[in-house]
Amino acid sequence: MTTDHVGTTDWAARAADLTTPGGIFVGGEFRAAAGTRAIVTPRDGSTLGELAWADAADADRAVAEARRAFDHGPWPRLHPRERGEILQAFAALVDRHRDELALLISLEMGKPIRIAHEIELRALVRTLRYYGELADKEHGEITPTTEGDLSLVTREPAGVVAAVVPWNFPLTLAGWKIGPALAAGCTVVLKTAEQSPLSMQRVAELGIEAGLPAGVLNVLSGDGAVVGRALGEHHDVDILTFTGSTAVGRHFLRYSADSNLKRVYLELGGKSPNIILPDAPDLDAAADTAAWAIFFNTGEMCTAGSRLVVHREVADQVVTRIVETSAQWAPGDPLDPATRMGPVVDERSLQRILGQLDEGVAAGGEVRVGGRRARSDSGGPYLEPTVVTGLAPDNLLVREELFAPVLSVLEVADEDDAVRVAGDTPYGLAAAVWTSDLGTAHRVSRRLKAGTVWVNCYEEGDLSVPFGGVKLSGFGRDKSRHALDEYTDLKTTWVHYG
Known part of the structure; x- marks a missing residue:
């Protein structure tokens, strides 16, 4: 017989003893930032604590860590099977800390604890497992050529990914970004929403415990107009993926045009x-x-x-x-x-x-x-x-x-x-x-x-089916094998041996 763990737990008592993250997670550790902000829970309007609040300079430091980890670190060079094993371990750790993470979500943005525990955390665990299992299942191509020539088409990790996520599903949607990006061999700087800045900081710490090298997954909390813009305009960010409003999505397209023409993938609003x-x-x-x-x-x-x-x-x-x-x-x-x-x-x-x-x-x-x-x-x-x-x-x-x-x-x-x-x-x-x-x-x-x-x-x-929209709901797709396309580049190598 199973017990209703969620239903029999005194969540208010656990909330009183909960320690919230205090810093931004950059380079494999919590760090101070330019400022701090009091985090208020919509549950009752009370203050949960002070959290480090990033500015553009903090965003630049996080991108520098991600760039260093991509250019010189082991993550993009690991066998895809090894990356997959670390993602599987990551999923197991998130599952083990489900109570703590569900409580952080419920407090930071008001999601009912049962939904946070049984739906939101389940989604993140399943996403990390899915892409962990998929990491070594994607292959390149050998195309037909004439005698004396060999053509190879390989999938290369695209580089540094900036992911900007909303507050309504702070871990589900973050998982849809970081899962395929990490599986592909990219490094990530993720900006949380202003209203839900806590839970993803703790997830990033668990990622290091699972075996992610320092700098592979960095998490910033800060204002979108400051930190989001800094990531959108950054010349060392290769891919930007965003879920949120159509108005902000337009800004990211402009930031890309005004900087290094980074690829931008948008999942925007709806009126379904x-x-x-x-x-x-x-x-x-x-x-x-x-x-x-x-x-x-x-x-x-x-x-x-x-x-x-x-x-x-x-x-x-x-x-x-x-x-x-x-x-x-x-x-x-x-x-x-x-x-x-x-x-x-x-x-x-x-x-x-x-x-x-x-x-x-x-x-x-x-x-x-x-x-x-x-x-x-x-x-x-x-x-x-x-x-x-x-x-x-x-x-x-x-x-x-x-x-x-x-x-x-x-x-x-x-x-x-x-x-x-x-x-x-x-x-x-x-x-x-x-x-x-x-x-x-x-x-x-x-x-x-x-x-x-x-x-x-x-x-x-x-998870096996793609998710995304058309018209003002954006473009690009989260979930499924198709999401990996967003975080890889196709490289053709033509070899003449005749």
């Missing part, structure tokens, strides 16, 4: 449509999944199903079910294992969301449930799960990515109308369609302009 047609296999299951798709992780997901595109024949049934289901997502203390939805990431975000809700409703929307601040006495920025109907296509709640537990409902007349409404967005990250008809499923999924389309499910996937 979740289409429910009358012949969905199970309308209640579709409605419950639609609620999960917007309320999970407090709606702070780039793939969140924030636009429900529902056929008018079943709209009342589906929306009523979601409104009823929303009670199961009432926000609570993220350290309570029973909590399904925690706070939004900070007070500034909550005030922005409330302002957008006011503006959207004033333009014609109707709040069916939620829309208000919750747990006001907690000291944290909590928001009720929210459903808004009666929205015009140009309403900001339909057009803009709120990054919040706010569902915008759009009714449609038929399949063509559903595809048109679903596609009426500048984003193209993900989409879903619910139907019992195989022809409809194929036809609609092919017509939707998105990097991922789910049929009769939402947010399903595996």
Whole structure:
């Protein structure tokens, strides 16, 4: 018989005894930085501690360590099998420290402890294992030539990678960057988000314990406009990979153009449509999944199903079910294992969301449930799960990515109308369609302009399949073998021996 370890642990007591990292992790050790910043938890607004806060000079030192490790260190020159074994050991250490890391995530950005422990940490462990196993499975080519000539096409590690990651999945998304980059033989400077600067610092320390040479994985915490820009403009950074907003993604493209034309890979925002047609296999299951798709992780997901595109024949049934289901997502203390939805990431975000809700409703929307601040006495920025109907296509709640537990409902007349409404967005990250008809499923999924389309499910996937978007949701792909392409260069060696 197994026990519910997460459910039986007193996480609040463990939080009181938790030691948070104090420095930036550069060259295989924690170091002081130009300044410090008080780290505040959205759980209750209290201060967790002071953390070293990097500036551009600190970023330059981190890149120098990564460059030295790449140009002169053993990592790019190890047999890929050896790199893979170290990544496997890295995964095992992360798994062993799952309690500590889950607690850091829950405190720094408000993710419910059960989700941090069972989903976020599982994702990082599986990612490190996957690329550890894949490290020695990628091969070069020998192409056809004439007698007397030999052509070799080899994959070479691209160099120093700068990875800039968001706060909503601080370890999952960091893993999607560092896993393939390290497997390929690159060295990495990773910048955490300002709102989640703690957990990845500790992960980097575990990497050294697992066998990563000093300088191979460096982690900076600092302001995006300072440290992110310094990495984007740095002439010794060969690859930059970023997950975050479309606006910041544009900056990184400019930084590349103004510096050394480093390759930039972007996974940006989304306003994903979740289409429910009358012949969905199970309308209640579709409605419950639609609620999960917007309320999970407090709606702070780039793939969140924030636009429900529902056929008018079943709209009342589906929306009523979601409104009823929303009670199961009432926000609570993220350290309570029973909590399904925690706070939004900070007070500034909550005030922005409330302002957008006011503006959207004033333009014609109707709040069916939620829309208000919750747990006001907690000291944290909590928001009720929210459903808004009666929205015009140009309403900001339909057009803009709120990054919040706010569902915008759009009714449609038929399949063509559903595809048109679903596609009426500048984003193209993900989409879903619910139907019992195989022809409809194929036809609609092919017509939707998105990097991922789910049929009769939402947010399903595996490390073996690529993830990324089109249009203003960016380009490039995380996960799968395809991610290795981003961190390698193809080199042709032509040998004339005749």
